Amino acid sequence: MSYSMHLLLAAATLNFTKSDAGSGSTSAAETHWTAVVEPALQRLGQLVEAFLQQRVTPAEMLRFEQDLHREGQELLRVTMQFACNRLEASAVEALPKHVRFAASCYTRLNQKTPQNVWTRFGPIRLWRVGYRPTDKSGDATIFPLALSLGLVHGATPALAERAAHLLGGSGMTQLQTLARLRQDHGVRWGVKKLRQVTQAVSQALADERHETQVEQLLQWLQEAAASKGKHKPVVSVGRDGITLGIRIRCGRLFEVATTGTVSVLDRRGRRLGTVYLAYTPESGQPTMSRELTRLLRDLLSRWDGPLPRLCYVTDAGDNETAYYEKVLRRMKHPGTGQPLDWIRVVDYYHASIRIWTLAELFFGKGPRAAAWARKMQKWLKKPGGVNRVLHSAAALRDRYLPVKKQAAFRKAYRYLRERMAFMRYSDYKSVGVPLGSGVTEAACKTVYTQRLKLSGMAWESTGAQTVLNLRVLQLSGVWDGAYARVLATCTEPQVRGHKRPAPPHATNAA
Numbered sequence: 001m002s003y004s005m006h007l008l009l010a011a012a013t014l015n016f017t018k019s020d021a022g023s024g025s026t027s028a029a030e031t032h033w034t035a036v037v038e039p040a041l042q043r044l045g046q047l048v049e050a051f052l053q054q055r056v057t058p059a060e061m062l063r064f065e066q067d068l069h070r071e072g073q074e075l076l077r078v079t080m081q082f083a084c085n086r087l088e089a090s091a092v093e094a095l096p097k098h099v100r101f102a103a104s105c106y107t108r109l110n111q112k113t114p115q116n117v118w119t120r121f122g123p124i125r126l127w128r129v130g131y132r133p134t135d136k137s138g139d140a141t142i143f144p145l146a147l148s149l150g151l152v153h154g155a156t157p158a159l160a161e162r163a164a165h166l167l168g169g170s171g172m173t174q175l176q177t178l179a180r181l182r183q184d185h186g187v188r189w190g191v192k193k194l195r196q197v198t199q200a201v202s203q204a205l206a207d208e209r210h211e212t213q214v215e216q217l218l219q220w221l222q223e224a225a226a227s228k229g230k231h232k233p234v235v236s237v238g239r240d241g242i243t244l245g246i247r248i249r250c251g252r253l254f255e256v257a258t259t260g261t262v263s264v265l266d267r268r269g270r271r272l273g274t275v276y277l278a279y280t281p282e283s284g285q286p287t288m289s290r291e292l293t294r295l296l297r298d299l300l301s302r303w304d305g306p307l308p309r310l311c312y313v314t315d316a317g318d319n320e321t322a323y324y325e326k327v328l329r330r331m332k333h334p335g336t337g338q339p340l341d342w343i344r345v346v347d348y349y350h351a352s353i354r355i356w357t358l359a360e361l362f363f364g365k366g367p368r369a370a371a372w373a374r375k376m377q378k379w380l381k382k383p384g385g386v387n388r389v390l391h392s393a394a395a396l397r398d399r400y401l402p403v404k405k406q407a408a409f410r411k412a413y414r415y416l417r418e419r420m421a422f423m424r425y426s427d428y429k430s431v432g433v434p435l436g437s438g439v440t441e442a443a444c445k446t447v448y449t450q451r452l453k454l455s456g457m458a459w460e461s462t463g464a465q466t467v468l469n470l471r472v473l474q475l476s477g478v479w480d481g482a483y484a485r486v487l488a489t490c491t492e493p494q495v496r497g498h499k500r501p502a503p504p505h506a507t508n509a510a
Helices: 003-010 033-052 058-084 144-149 157-168 174-185 191-226 286-302 318-328 348-363 367-380 385-400 403-418 425-430 438-452 461-476 479-488 504-509
Strands: 098-101 104-119 122-133 234-248 251-265 271-279 309-314 342-346
Touching (some): 033 058, 058 104, 058 122, 098 122, 098 144, 104 157, 122 144, 157 174, 157 191, 157 461, 157 479, 174 191, 191 234, 191 251, 191 271, 191 479, 234 286, 234 318, 234 438, 251 438, 271 286, 271 438, 271 461, 286 318, 309 318, 318 342, 348 385, 348 403, 367 385, 385 403, 461 479
Parallel strands (some): 234 309, 309 342
Antiparallel strands (some): 098 104, 104 122, 251 271
């Protein structure tokens, strides 16, 4: 045997000897783990020997690394298959006759049946025992081993998470996701299987999204409270809409989907992080309003430090304004019952758009319009700035504005005048409150445009929401925490009157 092969086998000396209690292997030849992986180890040794005996070039190095990856993945695949098949006793009679699951009793079948399982190392063959409803209700047969492993439509938790994470990523279409899974993990799925797995993961993650986002916001608030600076920590809330094409029976319908954000700023006004919400089009956007309110209430009820400064920064759209008037202005602290003082900010960028509109009405497009608009933008950030802008605009109207432009002038002028109370940008800046809704505007692009609005894409509402559930968790930075909670809540069958088999090493030691 070659020196390289000796090294590989020396690293593989785990002695998984077959025991009556713990073995689920169906082959008598699989006495030791080393016997199972020996073919793959031999191929690895041969690759090493061949590489050492030839002239090294970049091309050979590339080929060597690719071959090692392939054979290494095969080594891990057979190890995974070996280990999973030893979790359940090989003798069916050694397993409990009855188990309970979801408040029902199930009776054991008399033989094991195989299942193809997809892992991050490729497909494996899992032999497991099924249990049918004892009362013969016609409910589906359950497989306790598969339930304990957390399989999602035949995929392991690690592979299911990988597929969902890829599908929720920027620019990854279904076909591109399938191609990546095939390249990286040897998974040869179709679109139907991909949708089954990702929808199941998306729904499970959506159930845990709220709690993980609250925990993340509380962590940022703690960091903000401990930071140095002259301002109070700030919780900044925003929401905005974006047009999304939804496929319906007779074609496509373009409606407004919605994005919500909750950010935490420290005492220096630096944003520590943002959590995101996103929902497909609804009349009146009730789901967004409900979930955003729930997030804020739970955050405030669980925060035990001094109350942070609360602000709501959006444009002046109908849904955005209605949420402030009907919900935030009337909100009380969930713990003390005291009214909350929300600072309402109309986005500085949207106010600036109206200034540029007025400038072009007065002077047309050119240097004079640009000079006036930039001067007004500076004034807008000073104390009483919006009043100064309105006075200047009114004076110019009398001097430069023709009659045919009066309607456009009134629309832009009225936008600024009616929202003066929410354009006190000098005051906002002095207390560390953001002047613009850039975070929320950017969320529309990162959540929707970069994933759901690529060329040629058409979505059904359910499919779009599946991706949105995944995407907001990624962007909020809470994916790992949410998935850990999903796995922790998986329900296992309750086995009564039967002790779990001891692991092989414990049996050997005895």
